[in-house]
Amino acid sequence: MFKNIRTSRVSDKIVAQIKQLVLEEKLNAGDKLPPEPELAEQFSVSRTSVREALSILESQGIVERKKSEGTIIKRFSMLKLFESIVMGPKSDFDMFLDLMEARKLVEVSLLRFVVDRCDPEGAHRVEMALHMMEKEVCHGYTGVDSDILFHLNLAACANNQVLISIVKSISDMLTETRSKTLQVPGRLKICLEEHRLIWEAVQNKDLQLAQERMLAHLNCVIKIASSIYGQ
Amino acid sequence: MFKNIRTSRVSDKIVAQIKQLVLEEKLNAGDKLPPEPELAEQFSVSRTSVREALSILESQGIVERKKSEGTIIKRFSMLKLFESIVMGPKSDFDMFLDLMEARKLVEVSLLRFVVDRCDPEGAHRVEMALHMMEKEVCHGYTGVDSDILFHLNLAACANNQVLISIVKSISDMLTETRSKTLQVPGRLKICLEEHRLIWEAVQNKDLQLAQERMLAHLNCVIKIASSIYGQ
DNA sequence: TGAGAATTTATTGAATAGAAAAATTTATGT
DNA sequence: ACATAAATTTTTCTATTCAATAAATTCTCA
Numbered sequence: 001m002f003k004n005i006r007t008s009r010v011s012d013k014i015v016a017q018i019k020q021l022v023l024e025e026k027l028n029a030g031d032k033l034p035p036e037p038e039l040a041e042q043f044s045v046s047r048t049s050v051r052e053a054l055s056i057l058e059s060q061g062i063v064e065r066k067k068s069e070g071t072i073i074k075r076f077s078m079l080k081l082f083e084s085i086v087m088g089p090k091s092d093f094d095m096f097l098d099l100m101e102a103r104k105l106v107e108v109s110l111l112r113f114v115v116d117r118c119d120p121e122g123a124h125r126v127e128m129a130l131h132m133m134e135k136e137v138c139h140g141y142t143g144v145d146s147d148i149l150f151h152l153n154l155a156a157c158a159n160n161q162v163l164i165s166i167v168k169s170i171s172d173m174l175t176e177t178r179s180k181t182l183q184v185p186g187r188l189k190i191c192l193e194e195h196r197l198i199w200e201a202v203q204n205k206d207l208q209l210a211q212e213r214m215l216a217h218l219n220c221v222i223k224i225a226s227s228i229y230g231q
Numbered sequence: 232m233f234k235n236i237r238t239s240r241v242s243d244k245i246v247a248q249i250k251q252l253v254l255e256e257k258l259n260a261g262d263k264l265p266p267e268p269e270l271a272e273q274f275s276v277s278r279t280s281v282r283e284a285l286s287i288l289e290s291q292g293i294v295e296r297k298k299s300e301g302t303i304i305k306r307f308s309m310l311k312l313f314e315s316i317v318m319g320p321k322s323d324f325d326m327f328l329d330l331m332e333a334r335k336l337v338e339v340s341l342l343r344f345v346v347d348r349c350d351p352e353g354a355h356r357v358e359m360a361l362h363m364m365e366k367e368v369c370h371g372y373t374g375v376d377s378d379i380l381f382h383l384n385l386a387a388c389a390n391n392q393v394l395i396s397i398v399k400s401i402s403d404m405l406t407e408t409r410s411k412t413l414q415v416p417g418r419l420k421i422c423l424e425e426h427r428l429i430w431e432a433v434q435n436k437d438l439q440l441a442q443e444r445m446l447a448h449l450n451c452v453i454k455i456a457s458s459i460y461g462q
Numbered sequence: 463t464g465a466g467a468a469t470t471t472a473t474t475g476a477a478t479a480g481a482a483a484a485a486t487t488t489a490t491g492t
Numbered sequence: 493a494c495a496t497a498a499a500t501t502t503t504t505c506t507a508t509t510c511a512a513t514a515a516a517t518t519c520t521c522a
Contacts, residue, residue, distance in 0.1 A: 010505070011286060035473055046506040048279060051475085052286045055242060059287040068473045068514045078363065079376055079383070082356060086387040086395060087309070089292055095307035095392065101344075102393035109336045161321065162333035166397055169312050176260060176306070241476070266502060277477040282504085299485040299502045 010045050014053035017043075022062065022073060022081055029075040033063070036071075060084040093229055096177060097222070103170050104218050106163065107151065108211050113158035115207045122157035126199060129153050133192045143188045144179045150195050154202070181224045194220065241276050245284035248274075253293065253310060260306040264294070267302075309392065313400045324460050327408055328453070334401050335449050337394065338382065339442050344389035346438045353388035357430060360384050364423045374419045375410050381426050385433070412455045425451065 021027040033039065036054070040047040054071055057063045061080035065071045074080070090098070133146035148171050155167040182188050194217040201210035252258040264270060267285070271278040285302055288294045293308045321329070364377035379402050386398040402409075413419050425448040432441035 015290070037473085048507085049505065052283055055283045055287055056290045059246070059290065065474075066514085067475070067512075070473070076376055079380055082380060082384060082387070083399070084290075086356075086384070087292065087392055089289075089295075090392060092306040095305075098391045098393045099307060101391055102397065105340045105394070106337065106397075109340050113332075160329045160332055161326070162329045162401065163336070165313065166333065166337075170393065173307055173311060239475095268502090271477095279476065279478085296503075297485085298483075298504075299500095301502065 010049045011052035011056065014043055014045070014050060015056050018053070018057060019062065019081060019085065022077065027073050029073050029077060031073045033071040033073070093226075096174075096225065096229070099170055099174060100218060100222050100225075103167075103174075104215060106166055106170075107155065107218065108214050110155060110158045110160070110163050110167075111202065111210050111214060112207060113160060113163075114154060115202055115205050115210065117159045118157040118202065122153070122159075123203070125153040125156065126150065130192070130195060130199065133188070133195065137189050137192055142179055142182050143191070144175065144182055147178060147182065147191060147195075148175070154199070157202075177225050180228055181221060184224055184228075187224065190220075191217075241280040242283035242287065245274060245276070245281060246287050249284070249288060250293065250310065253304060253308075258304050260304055262304045264302040264304070309396050312393070312396050324457075327405075327456060327460070330401055330405055331449060331453050331456075334398075334405075335446060337397055337401070338386065338449065339445050341386055341389045341391070341394050341398075342433065342441050342445060343438060344391065344394075345385060346433055346436050346441065348390045349388040349433065353384070353390075354434070356384040356387065357381065361423070361426060361430065364419070364426065368420050368423055373410055373413050374422070375406065375413060378409060378413065378422060379406075385430070388433075408456050411459055412452060415455055415459075418455065421451075422448075 018027070018033075027033075034042065036047050036050050040050045043050065054063065054065060058065055058071075060083075062074060062077050062084065063071050064074050129146055129149040129152075132149065133143050136143040136146055151171060152164070152168060155164050158164075182191065194213065198210055198213045198217060201207075201213055249258065249264075258264075265273065267278050267281050271281045274281065285294065285296060289296055289302075291308070291310075293305060293310055294302050295305050296302045360377055360380035360383075363380060364374050367374040367377055382402065383395065383399055386395050389395075413422065425444065429441055429444045429448060432438075432444055
């Protein structure tokens with residue numbers, strides 16, 4: 001309801017102001033900034049705060065600092081500048097939602113290729129992951145590994161290394177959350193069932209149904225995780 | 232030939248060390264770092280340097296700092312995303328096709344969110360990228376940066392940091408090819424026109440048309456690159 | 463005069479000390 | 493037991509100092 005009051009950190013304000021100046025082209029590539037003590041005076045802050053701001057700008061590739069020479073705006077910094085603006089800080093929960101949204105987008109869409117390109121070898125790998133989870137359901141294990149394996153092996157059937165990398169990277173970031181959601185009593189069994197349904201649809205080459213089921217599966221994960229995170 | 236002498240900035244070394252610890256999972260999500268004075272002592276540096284390092288880490292979304300609470304490692308940072316894109320035993324050209332296929336999948340699908348969520352600020356950034364390319368067309372530059380900038384800022388309108396990271400990572404891997412395709416005489420001008428058409432459709436909230444045009448644009452890139460690769 | 467050495471100056475890099483602010487924890491009084 | 497006040501912790505910011513270094517200037521000597 002009420003918006004978070006944004007950080008009243010001095011260095012952040014300096015960073016924002018300098019970024020704005022670059023954006024407005026009042027500062028251009030190659031321009032030299034005034035020396036630190038002068039900047040401090042103009043901003044009416046301490047030199048330490050100025051230095052903190054300059055460190056941030058440098059780490060984001062917007063300026064370059066050289067000892068005893070000064071600070072200059074880097075050439076071709078527009079890309080970096082926009083990147084740093086667009087990648088502002090988000091809460092953990094919002095990041096989780098971003099990850100899951102990306103997962104939905106990628107893993108649902110790539111089923112198109114899976115249905116088209118899945119060969120017996122790939123199918124075998126997916127089924128192995130399913131069997132693995134079956135065993136884990138019986139023994140009461142968490143099933144994190146077999147969960148990841150299913151999604152990864154399914155993606156592998158799309159025969160596109162970039163897509164595999166994307167699915168894997170996102171998976172890696174979600175392992176912690178995964179192990180929590182799978183600890184919910186009975187969740188693993190339902191999860192296995194959902195995987196089976198997805199796989200069944202893929203085998204029947206029913207793309208639309210497979211996509212629907214994948215989407216439902218992932219939405220289910222979001223729902224459970226949200227209740228755990230208390231949102 | 233000769234390697235750049237390592238910047239011996241103390242804060243940079245601290246940043247690198249903490250990042251490394253996160254990558255090695257010696258520091259994990261939610262872990263609390265010691266208070267600043269203690270960190271300073273352990274690193275045998277001044278608090279000023281520690282604070283500089285923490286500012287940088289915070290600006291990169293790796294840690295979060297709260298007054299009177301301390302510094303904690305963020306759950307989901309982009310630090311680990313795409314740390315290892317496995318370039319398998321595929322030829323360069325096949326890899327290029329994989330990259331473009333992933334691009335088509337992601338950039339076409341995410342337009343859904345762009346149409347829904349684009350705000351005036353985001354729109355302004357996209358238009359800035361368009362203007363930048365306009366300028367480059369006039370001056371006869373290559374236009375690589377403004378090309379990337381358009382796609383990145385468009386993706387940014389989807390307001391999903393993971394998707395932005397994916398688009399950017401793929402872009403980075405394609406820069407080489409990009410600079411070649413844009414060198415084809417007259418290509419930049421056509422590229423600009425294609426970008427404009429995509430943007431026009433997005434502004435009219437015509438999702439389907441926007442997606443069609445994006446797909447056509449990317450297919451065009453594939454075609455040109457293929458002829459360059461001689462396939 | 464002019465080339466090279468020595469000096470000065472400007473500027474960043476880093477350390478230290480301490481005041482202020484904000485949130486949390488503990489203590490106190492009813 | 494509960495609200496309020498005090499103490500504590502920890503970050504935030506300032507001010508000041510000194511060291512390191514690159515560039516500019518001056519000096520020296522052939």
